[in-house]
Amino acid sequence: MTMRRNLLTDIPGVSVGHAEDAQLASGVTCILFDEPVIAACDVRGGGPGTRETDLLDSGRTVEKVDAIALAGGSAFGLDACAGVQAYLRENDRGFAVRDIRVPIVPGAILFDLLNGGDKGWGRFPPYRELGYAAAAAATPGPHALGSVGAGLGATTVNMKGGIGAASAVTEDGVTVAALAAVNAAGSATVGDGPHFWAGPFEQDREFGGRGSPATVPAAALATVTKGLPRTATTLVVVVTDAALGRTHAKRLATMAQDGLARALYPIHTPLDGDIVFAAATGRRILGDPVIGLTRLGAVAAHVVARAIARGVYEATALPFPGALPAWRDLYPG
Template sequence: MSLSPGPRNRITDVEGILVGNAEDHRIRTGVTVIFPETRCAAIADIRGGAPGTLNIQAMEPASLRNEVDAIVLSGGSMYGLDAAGGVVAALGARGRGVAFGGAVIPVVPAAILFDLVNGGDKSWGETPPYGALGRAALDAVGPDFALGNAGAGLGARAGALKGGLGSASTVTADGLQIGSLVAVNSFGSVVMPGTDRFWAGPLEMGAEFGGLGPPPAEWRGEAEMPLPPGFALNPMANTTIAVVAVNAALDKGALQRLAIMAQDGLARAIRPIHTPFDGDSVFALATGRVPLSGPAMLARLGHLAADTLARAVARGVYHAESLGDRPGWRSRFGPAA
């Protein structure tokens, strides 16, 4: 069955999903908010050894409910969790959330990445910028948004290259919509050692990240794991955080399986992945607009979600511009389509 990117090739090709970015270029950090227009089911799958998250337990299958009002991805390490508080306050003021005894409680899970040593001015004292950045990102939500040095990807680094915010989508002839968004701040490399080719290259649609195709015929791989510049055993210095969304109706168990399968997209695009130094986290959203016909359809959705996430990783790095000590992919390897 034929597959193609959606019209924007972003997670917002899943109807009902909006995204907003906010950045502080002086600090070299930012926040991305994923906003479902209608509260929808969500789950998370955590595979890295050093995650930083908020409200993950509220989405677990054993919990009472798992619908969310927004998901926040942020730089700033633990300081970045304040971004979710800014989004909660703004949504509560709008009356968006779970109504309980006359109160309104927005449900906003979050994940953070480490960008505290990228050269930006982090001397914010007792007033970190993340609550304000969260509110600004929420105010900016819409169907179109920037990739690369944007939102939570502004200060990110991907191995020896500049990391960034990536997104991709897949639509099928029978009406399925699969989208992904990722802030790539990985310990591992997104390119094959000694080449300019993305690990996700075999999955590329069109020339969405350069159109380079497979690696050169003479490439035989490299046995040793490449280390990023200035590598040190810092268990909080990386993390790739992502969201996948589908337009299907999935219960908690099915949504958990989708998130588990989608994690393989990171393994198809970054090597090594899920290390002790990363906090790799993938959220899954289901908008419920298409009925789930059975486990075969779920397997298909999970497979497409993983491939779409892998493409988003490459797109995030492809679109990133050089910053600090990390060159952008296009700066290092030259212009590409």
């Protein structure tokens, strides 16, 4: 494969597109697959907002998906899936039922309705059109990070959140990558300092190279959150080029959830709707189905932690009064 770019598109056959509205302060991110892929998901947050996730359980008739949509807008943002679906139908993609194709687009949303943007959109929310635009913009090349797409309006408890990504290759030669939309109820940093909870897993100074603090201050272990129900959620998509069945994809999603616990504190609260989607393009044989999957899941958790930290590191503050600062505003240079 080509040189690793530390992005979700390091997986061949995967494209990423963003669409956002600066006045709305919200947007959509679309993960588009060249061919339908096996997918599963693992939901840990207490306030999820999802579409088509029941279809991802084992034993369902339709095993593969065409795309995954991530959106702001809380429950209104679920319309983004319909926009992605419309784009796919125009391109003759989807599950075939005689001469009809039904694109399969699971999705999940985060809450960004109180970030200062103008949410007075009238009768219909704009997320369907944003979903279509994100799908149309999807590219297999480098994709933007930070305050873009579903991450435009995202925040953590103490600073701006955003879109992050990371990738790695396992000792078996399997590639795994993650994209995260970070809108956590908790914090990605150790207290109010510059160090990320994910610091031990950082590679090549991808989120500032600060490492870990010599000690963790007691105040950093206090339970500090946004405090309002359903105002958070971190959305993650993990993709590998390994050949996995639905059951193994589910195990990958479950193991990858550990990356959220390594990067955010607290996590999986009643305030969050945290979810990890896992998808497998099937281009590389995993080898030993137990040991290979164990190695893949362990590396995936590290990759998720790194992607989350990058989402905060790459973010820029919203241009509204009272908006939370970005990490780079607080720790320039």
